[in-house]
Amino acid sequence: MRRTVVAALVVLLVAGQPQPALAYLKFGVTIGGNQVTLKWAQAPVRYSVSTQSAPQVSVADFQDAVARAFNTWQSVPSATVTYQFAGLTSALPGRDDGLSVLGFQSRPDLDRVLAATSFLIDRTTGALVESDIFFNTAFDWSVSPAGTATRFDLESIALHEIGHLSGLGHSALGETELRDGGRRVLAAEAVMFPIAFASGSIAGRTLKADDIAGITDLYPEADSTRTSGSISGRVTKDNQPVFGAHIVAFSVARGTSVGTFSLGAQGQFSVAALQPGVYILRTEPLDDADLDSFFDNTRTVDLDFRVAFADRVVVVPRGGDSGEIAVKVVRK
Amino acid sequence: MRRFARLAAGVAALSMIGAGAAHAQSAPAAGWGRIEASFGGMWLGNQPLGRADANETTPTGGALKIFTSSSELARAAGVEGRIAVRVLGTLEAEVQGSYAVPQLKVALSSDSEAAPNVTAIEKVQQFTFGGGAVWYLPTRALGTRLVPFVTGGLGQLRQMHQDRVLLETGRYFQVGGGVKGFLVSRSQGFINGLGVRLDVQALVRRDGVAFDDRGHASPSVGASAFVRF
Numbered sequence: 127m128r129r130t131v132v133a134a135l136v137v138l139l140v141a142g143q144p145q146p147a148l149a150y151l152k153f154g155v156t157i158g159g160n161q162v163t164l165k166w167a168q169a170p171v172r173y174s175v176s177t178q179s180a181p182q183v184s185v186a187d188f189q190d191a192v193a194r195a196f197n198t199w200q201s202v203p204s205a206t207v208t209y210q211f212a213g214l215t216s217a218l219p220g221r222d223d224g225l226s227v228l229g230f231q232s233r234p235d236l237d238r239v240l241a242a243t244s245f246l247i248d249r250t251t252g253a254l255v256e257s258d259i260f261f262n263t264a265f266d267w268s269v270s271p272a273g274t275a276t277r278f279d280l281e282s283i284a285l286h287e288i289g290h291l292s293g294l295g296h297s298a299l300g301e302t303e304l305r306d307g308g309r310r311v312l313a314a315e316a317v318m319f320p321i322a323f324a325s326g327s328i329a330g331r332t333l334k335a336d337d338i339a340g341i342t343d344l345y346p347e348a349d350s351t352r353t354s355g356s357i358s359g360r361v362t363k364d365n366q367p368v369f370g371a372h373i374v375a376f377s378v379a380r381g382t383s384v385g386t387f388s389l390g391a392q393g394q395f396s397v398a399a400l401q402p403g404v405y406i407l408r409t410e411p412l413d414d415a416d417l418d419s420f421f422d423n424t425r426t427v428d429l430d431f432r433v434a435f436a437d438r439v440v441v442v443p444r445g446g447d448s449g450e451i452a453v454k455v456v457r458k
Numbered sequence: 459m460r461r462f463a464r465l466a467a468g469v470a471a472l473s474m475i476g477a478g479a480a481h482a483q484s485a486p487a488a489g490w491g492r493i494e495a496s497f498g499g500m501w502l503g504n505q506p507l508g509r510a511d512a513n514e515t516t517p518t519g520g521a522l523k524i525f526t527s528s529s530e531l532a533r534a535a536g537v538e539g540r541i542a543v544r545v546l547g548t549l550e551a552e553v554q555g556s557y558a559v560p561q562l563k564v565a566l567s568s569d570s571e572a573a574p575n576v577t578a579i580e581k582v583q584q585f586t587f588g589g590g591a592v593w594y595l596p597t598r599a600l601g602t603r604l605v606p607f608v609t610g611g612l613g614q615l616r617q618m619h620q621d622r623v624l625l626e627t628g629r630y631f632q633v634g635g636g637v638k639g640f641l642v643s644r645s646q647g648f649i650n651g652l653g654v655r656l657d658v659q660a661l662v663r664r665d666g667v668a669f670d671d672r673g674h675a676s677p678s679v680g681a682s683a684f685v686r687f
Contacts, residue, residue: 408525408566425459
């Protein structure tokens with residue numbers, strides 16, 4: 127078995143290579159010239175917890191916090207992914223040992239990385255073999271139910287990282303402002319937004335519609351393919367395809383948003399695992415996070431266009447697709 | 459004054475046209491005949507569907523508004539038909555159906571990144587099937603040729619989105635009144651009456667393309683021709 131380790135520094139940095147397919151942003155690998163979505167082939171996904179503790183976070187506290195985060199993901203009714211605690215281990219995250227390990231590590235050199243997820247992939251099938259998550263003890267952590275003002279909420283960050291461990295890439299559903307040479311999150315509507323809320327916040331413990339659509343797209347429950355639908359279309363500017371546009375499908379009935387990107391050569395996009403109903407499409411340039419949080423090749427991402435709404439209502443059918451929606455944007 | 463004079467003349471003409479065909483026997487308040495079929499046009503007023511903000515969650519759990527949407531099912535013309543059966547002297551039970559193609563409009567505004575305001579639109583095919591009752595008011599103030607009535611009904615609502623990709627179901631309730639003008643009214647023969655029916659109603663539609671489970675009211679006006687058997 128040939129194996130490749132893909133390191134993904136997450137939360138504040140890049141999260142690996144997105145699959146340039148017409149779908150929700152997922153990780154992908156090229157196997158025999160074909161793009162294969164990175165996902166677990168077997169269930170439950172077994173994980174171990176490192177015996178390394180951190181200041182004010184015991185191993186038991188850590189284990190409980192990550193168990194809550196795993197449970198949040200596997201409680202999504204439309205998805206089949208499940209996880210199982212395999213026990214404590216002295217092994218450290220990031221080792222090529224066949225164990226998926228979550229634990230603390232001291233990485234003061236990564237002064238902008240709260241946590242990171244790495245993968246071990248079977249290069250013959252594209253299946254995930256192992257995925258490790260380390261939490262950087264260069265930062266202060268909290269497992270308090272109400273959060274702690276000066277510490278980052280472990281459960282929230284674990285929820286994000288476990289999204290990566292499951293195969294999800296980053297979402298762009300968030301607003302930021304530049305401050306002190308970095309970005310501060312004003313708001314986000316996806317746990318998988320690449321930049322964490324400030325210390326003290328526990329708002330990241332709850333999955334949003336975007337996260338639920340993503341995990342459902344990766345691990346669909348048998349019935350969900352018949353009960354949900356998708357939107358597909360193309361984004362163009364001056365009749366030329368736009369690569370890397372962020373398209374948000376807003377459900378008027380539910381008040382929820384699910385995002386995707388135009389990743390096809392002709393500016394195609396697709397938003398999958400949507401509940402049937404009426405949607406509004408809003409297209410914006412990807413300017414609220416660093417581009418390399420989403421794409422390896424950032425030079426082809428088009429940012430020179432104005433935010434725009436589609437001028438038609440988009441309807442998602444049960445078990446089908448909206449039909450191609452043409453989104454035309456104009457230069458700034 | 460001129461408008462009043464013209465209306466009065468119209469009623470008189472209607473009466474004269476019907477007068478020649480009237481039977482000598484005095485007609486019931488609701489006219490002759492037991493079964494009535496009617497078909498005509500209608501106009502539906504707009505149905506507000508409410509506002510919804512697209513929000514994102516702030517670090518404290520609050521909401522940051524990205525844009526606002528305001529939706530309505532726009533006013534539209536359509537067709538409607540009824541078959542009624544007299545069950546009492548002044549009471550009819552009827553089945554009714556209608557078809558219209560209103561536009562679903564979603565106005566988008568107040569975008570946080572200054573996206574131009576847009577109204578997103580689609581056509582919705584709307585079908586209704588239901589039943590109701592018509593009660594003829596016991597008044598002869600308008601004479602035997604013009605018969606006022608009150609009506610109420612309820613039924614099923616089917617709304618098909620544009621491109622026929624999704625069918626939404628719901629219910630409707632309506633209450634209102636109107637007047638029937640008899641051009642022909644007679645007690646013998648296959649056809650016992652011909653005339654025009656005018657309706658003004660409050661229509662409450664629930665579910666269907668609406669984004670919540672509340673009822674949404676709108677006015678409705680109809681004009682149809684009827685025949686009595």
